[in-house]
Amino acid sequence: MSARDRILERVRAGLKRPTPVSVARPDRSLAPMARPVSHLLNDFIARAESLQSTVAQVANLNAVPAAVAEYLQAQGLPRKSVIWPSLKALDWFSSGLTAEARPPVSEDRLGITETFCGIAETGTLLLHSGVDHFSTTSLLPETHIAILRVDRLVERMEQAFALMQSELDQLPRATNFISGPSRTADIEQTIVIGAHGPRRVHIILVG
Amino acid sequence: MKIRSEQFKGNVRKQLADEALQSNLSRFGGGFADRRRDALVKVDDFEALRDRGASIRAEVLENLDYWLLKFEAEAQRRGTQVHWAETGAEANQILLNIARNAGVQRVVKSKSMVSEESGLNEVLTEAGMTVTETDLGEYILQLANEPPSHIIAPAIHKSRDEVSALFEKHHGTPRTDDIPSLCEEARGQLRPHFLAADMGVSGGNFLIAETGSVTIVTNEGNGRMVTTLPRVHVAMTGIEKVLPTLEDLSAILRLLPRSATGQDITNYVSILTGVRDEGAMDGPQENHVILVDNGRSRLLGGDLHDALRCIRCGACMNHCPVYQNIGGHAYGWVYPGPIGAILTPAFLGLEKALDLPQASTLCAACEVVCPVRIPLPDLMRVLREKELTQGLRPWHERLSIRLWRWLALHPGWYAFAARWGTRLLRGMAGSDRLLHTLPGLDGWTEGRDMPAPQGETFRDQWRKKQAAERKIIPIRLDPSPSEKKAGLKK
Amino acid sequence: MRIGLFVTCLVDAMRPSIGFASVSLLEAAGCEVTIPDTQTCCGQPGFNSGDRPSGIQLGLAFLRDFEGFDAIVAPSGSCIGMIHDYPTLFKDDLALQARLNVLTAKCYELTDFLVNHAPKPLSPGRLSMTVSYHDSCTGLRQLEIKSQPRFLLQQTQGVELREMKDAEICCGFGGSFSIKLGDIATQMADKKCAHALETGCDAIVGGDLGCLLNIEGRLRRRGDPHTQVKHVAELLAESLVNPQLEKS
Numbered sequence: 001m002s003a004r005d006r007i008l009e010r011v012r013a014g015l016k017r018p019t020p021v022s023v024a025r026p027d028r029s030l031a032p033m034a035r036p037v038s039h040l041l042n043d044f045i046a047r048a049e050s051l052q053s054t055v056a057q058v059a060n061l062n063a064v065p066a067a068v069a070e071y072l073q074a075q076g077l078p079r080k081s082v083i084w085p086s087l088k089a090l091d092w093f094s095s096g097l098t099a100e101a102r103p104p105v106s107e108d109r110l111g112i113t114e115t116f117c118g119i120a121e122t123g124t125l126l127l128h129s130g131v132d133h134f135s136t137t138s139l140l141p142e143t144h145i146a147i148l149r150v151d152r153l154v155e156r157m158e159q160a161f162a163l164m165q166s167e168l169d170q171l172p173r174a175t176n177f178i179s180g181p182s183r184t185a186d187i188e189q190t191i192v193i194g195a196h197g198p199r200r201v202h203i204i205l206v207g
Numbered sequence: 208m209k210i211r212s213e214q215f216k217g218n219v220r221k222q223l224a225d226e227a228l229q230s231n232l233s234r235f236g237g238g239f240a241d242r243r244r245d246a247l248v249k250v251d252d253f254e255a256l257r258d259r260g261a262s263i264r265a266e267v268l269e270n271l272d273y274w275l276l277k278f279e280a281e282a283q284r285r286g287t288q289v290h291w292a293e294t295g296a297e298a299n300q301i302l303l304n305i306a307r308n309a310g311v312q313r314v315v316k317s318k319s320m321v322s323e324e325s326g327l328n329e330v331l332t333e334a335g336m337t338v339t340e341t342d343l344g345e346y347i348l349q350l351a352n353e354p355p356s357h358i359i360a361p362a363i364h365k366s367r368d369e370v371s372a373l374f375e376k377h378h379g380t381p382r383t384d385d386i387p388s389l390c391e392e393a394r395g396q397l398r399p400h401f402l403a404a405d406m407g408v409s410g411g412n413f414l415i416a417e418t419g420s421v422t423i424v425t426n427e428g429n430g431r432m433v434t435t436l437p438r439v440h441v442a443m444t445g446i447e448k449v450l451p452t453l454e455d456l457s458a459i460l461r462l463l464p465r466s467a468t469g470q471d472i473t474n475y476v477s478i479l480t481g482v483r484d485e486g487a488m489d490g491p492q493e494n495h496v497i498l499v500d501n502g503r504s505r506l507l508g509g510d511l512h513d514a515l516r517c518i519r520c521g522a523c524m525n526h527c528p529v530y531q532n533i534g535g536h537a538y539g540w541v542y543p544g545p546i547g548a549i550l551t552p553a554f555l556g557l558e559k560a561l562d563l564p565q566a567s568t569l570c571a572a573c574e575v576v577c578p579v580r581i582p583l584p585d586l587m588r589v590l591r592e593k594e595l596t597q598g599l600r601p602w603h604e605r606l607s608i609r610l611w612r613w614l615a616l617h618p619g620w621y622a623f624a625a626r627w628g629t630r631l632l633r634g635m636a637g638s639d640r641l642l643h644t645l646p647g648l649d650g651w652t653e654g655r656d657m658p659a660p661q662g663e664t665f666r667d668q669w670r671k672k673q674a675a676e677r678k679i680i681p682i683r684l685d686p687s688p689s690e691k692k693a694g695l696k697k
Numbered sequence: 698m699r700i701g702l703f704v705t706c707l708v709d710a711m712r713p714s715i716g717f718a719s720v721s722l723l724e725a726a727g728c729e730v731t732i733p734d735t736q737t738c739c740g741q742p743g744f745n746s747g748d749r750p751s752g753i754q755l756g757l758a759f760l761r762d763f764e765g766f767d768a769i770v771a772p773s774g775s776c777i778g779m780i781h782d783y784p785t786l787f788k789d790d791l792a793l794q795a796r797l798n799v800l801t802a803k804c805y806e807l808t809d810f811l812v813n814h815a816p817k818p819l820s821p822g823r824l825s826m827t828v829s830y831h832d833s834c835t836g837l838r839q840l841e842i843k844s845q846p847r848f849l850l851q852q853t854q855g856v857e858l859r860e861m862k863d864a865e866i867c868c869g870f871g872g873s874f875s876i877k878l879g880d881i882a883t884q885m886a887d888k889k890c891a892h893a894l895e896t897g898c899d900a901i902v903g904g905d906l907g908c909l910l911n912i913e914g915r916l917r918r919r920g921d922p923h924t925q926v927k928h929v930a931e932l933l934a935e936s937l938v939n940p941q942l943e944k945s
């Protein structure tokens with residue numbers, strides 16, 4: 001008997017029955033609250049800001065590079081970025097930015113990504129991995145700028161999963177929920193922003 | 208991990224006498240409880256969320272074998288290799304084999320309490336690998352060569368000065384009392400380790416049966432690093448950590464961070480499924496999950512079954528006055544506080560942790576905060592019952608309980624004993640009407656006086672008063688057992 | 698209303714004045730009080746030490762002593778909490794369990810009874826003192842005794858209630874815990890004393906004698922002979938002697 005068999009045997013013995021052939025999928029889906037987009041937007045912004053993300057809003061995708069430039073200017077950050085390949089088409093150059101569509105190395109200081117969807121309940125970004133969606137872009141650089149279309153806001157985490165299920169063939173290798181810059185409180189319970197991941201998360205809402 | 212739970216009382220004495228620790232505990236101990244309270248104010252009906260959490264976890268346990276097999280099948284379908292380990296030692300061996308087969312030299316770890324159970328770090332180090340803990344708290348403790356004292360804030364017992372001293376010793380950097388600089392220093396030290404590691408070892412906060420995924424929850428981002436950068440990822444987690452669906456995960460995630468740190472959500476929640484996609488630039492090429500039993504399956508269906516609902520949020524210890532006074536190390540193993548007082552004897556054997564279930568006033572501060580409504584005081588009482596019925600309590604304790612019970616069931620004798628007992632105590636008290644020592648009860652009188660009984664017992668006084676007022680005169684002595692039975696029949 | 702007063706074993710032996718105070722208060726609230734003479738203890742000391750038979754057998758004795766009353770009152774949240782747990786000990790005897798359910802539904806902690814269930818409201822009298830109230834655990838968490846004693850104290854003319862820090866945190870009594878792990882209990886009691894004294898109160902007040910003995914024991918050992926440690930029933934009963942003055 002393998003360890004697996006022995007463990008399962010003990011589980012069955014404890015529960016006093018053989019392993020069931022099938023168990024109904026527990027249905028604990030929550031219906032969306034069907035609130036107007038403006039409420040979602042307000043909630044999302046308020047909660048994201050309470051998690052120390054910063055938020056800007058622009059009318060359309062073409063306005064993103066200028067918004068990025070403005071943010072970098074205000075923060076006094078260099079105008080050099082690694083971006084997801086899907087953002088290559090934007091005119092970064094006119095806003096005085098260099099944007100390289102490649103996975104980051106540890107020295108890169110700014111990473112710009114798109115966002116699969118945003119979750120209003122907690123002000124959270126959902127990013128998933130993929131051939132063109134480098135996970136490290138939102139992880140290694142000290143500043144992460146996330147571009148999020150307003151029509152991609154959902155109420156709760158359940159709806160984000162439902163959206164993934166309807167749009168993707170299968171769950172990606174990595175599904176990352178990001179809620180603000182990385183932080184730690186491991187020394188004296190004092191919250192310090194900027195642990196191993198980014199120190200700044202800036203969200204540019206589009207739409 | 209080395210087991211020190213048998214020396215609980217000695218550990219307690221040491222911790223109570225440790226001034227630095229006491230100062231750290233009183234300065235940082237209350238923070239989580241305050242933050243949790245503040246976070247709950249913003250939630251509509253947290254009690255309903257707790258009900259939901261409790262029922263989700265309870266349902267999982269009812270069909271644990273089914274969900275584990277489902278998880279295994281789905282994980283394998285996505286290219287994850289699933290291993291089963293009966294003990295911590297077995298889990299270490301499996302991990303060692305994976306590492307050797309993959310030619311691993313450098314290992315980075317994010318927090319895994321199961322790997323603390325198994326003592327993984329020593330095993331890997333002995334096998335010639337370098338292991339680096341990357342959770343800041345765990346990293347500090349690795350430098351200090353100490354076990355964690357809390358399940359979500361492992362180094363809560365250390366002050367900034369102690370951390371700074373450790374950093375000075377190990378990094379050669381000047382002392383500082385600035386906490387952000389210390390964090391920055393750790394970031395700088397650890398980044399190269401992430402980049403150079405061949406293998407990442409993580410725990411698994413939850414396993415999702417339906418998708419074969421491992422979920423990891425961290426604030427620092429180290430969990431993401433460990434599961435993204437190295438070419439091999441191994442998650443080591445307990446068999447009870449499975450959840451059926453992603454919706455269940457959503458429900459549980461509304462509870463975990465609020466209960467733990469008072470956050471509405473943890474910074475990073477990563478759901479990891481399978482291996483690097485073809486053509487992708489990041490993610491591990493090899494992904495393993497080790498499902499560790501180590502005493503868990505034995506609890507199923509028994510009277511400690513409910514303890515397996517635990518989602519390791521730490522709220523019970525954050526609210527436990529005993530934990531807050533003695534700190535986590537006193538408990539002597541991986542899990543401190545109320546849940547530790549249950550899991551340690553449950554996993555290791557009652558005889559290894561006799562004092563732990565006794566280390567509670569049953570004040571229930573833990574029970575009212577537990578997000579999955581584990582009846583922690585009841586479970587401690589269950590363990591006390593086992594200690595008593597298995598003859599694991601000292602003979603004088605067993606005898607005095609029996610004697611006391613017999614007296615309490617015989618009111619006449621009880622009144623007699625109370626009358627003479629209180630007279631004796633009054634005689635022993637000084638003019639201040641206090642007892643400064645009591646034979647056999649030095650546990651009390653070492654640190655406290657005992658106020659002497661006020662006078663005659665209440666019932667003696669009442670009887671006299673009643674007699675004087677001619678209300679009720681007859682003094683009923685102990686009814687015979689047959690009378691008692693008769694009294695109970697309708 | 699016929700009330701059975703469960704005096705509790707600790708009050709019986711250590712501080713009968715709490716029992717007499719309870720009688721006065723209940724009578725002042727329009728109750729007819731009976732004290733069954735065969736009562737001893739609710740069983741908690743044994744039960745919490747792991748002796749299940751203590752709970753079961755004393756549960757039966759309690760049923761024998763108190764089943765006939767309209768309501769049963771005890772000056773202790775801890776004992777009433779234990780009593781409310783009796784039905785769970787009789788899962789195999791549904792008839793008995795049902796009887797216990799009926800019984801325990803009419804068992805009340807004293808201040809809760811006075812505020813929420815007494816035939817007529819208690820009007821406390823007058824005292825002159827500053828007090829700080831310690832919430833005992835079982836009363837607080839199992840029975841939700843929090844506002845009731847405070848309400849009564851605030852009704853008492855001349856009593857100033859000052860909240861202490863961490864009033865809801867356990868004082869360290871915990872029955873046999875306070876002896877088995879006396880050093881932890883002592884430190885917990887010490888913090889309780891410190892928080893209470895910070896308020897500058899004349900008396901630390903509570904609703905459970907176990908906690909009061911623990912707190913007073915530590916307080917005296919700390920070398921404070923003055924600060925009083927009182928059961929809320931004692932204070933309220935003392936106040937009854939002095940009728941309230943008309944406010945001018």
Ligand code: SF4
Pocket residue numbers: 466516517518519520521522523524546573576577578579580581
């Ligand atoms: S027992 Fe409950 S409160 Fe304690 S860690 Fe587990 S889930 Fe959290």
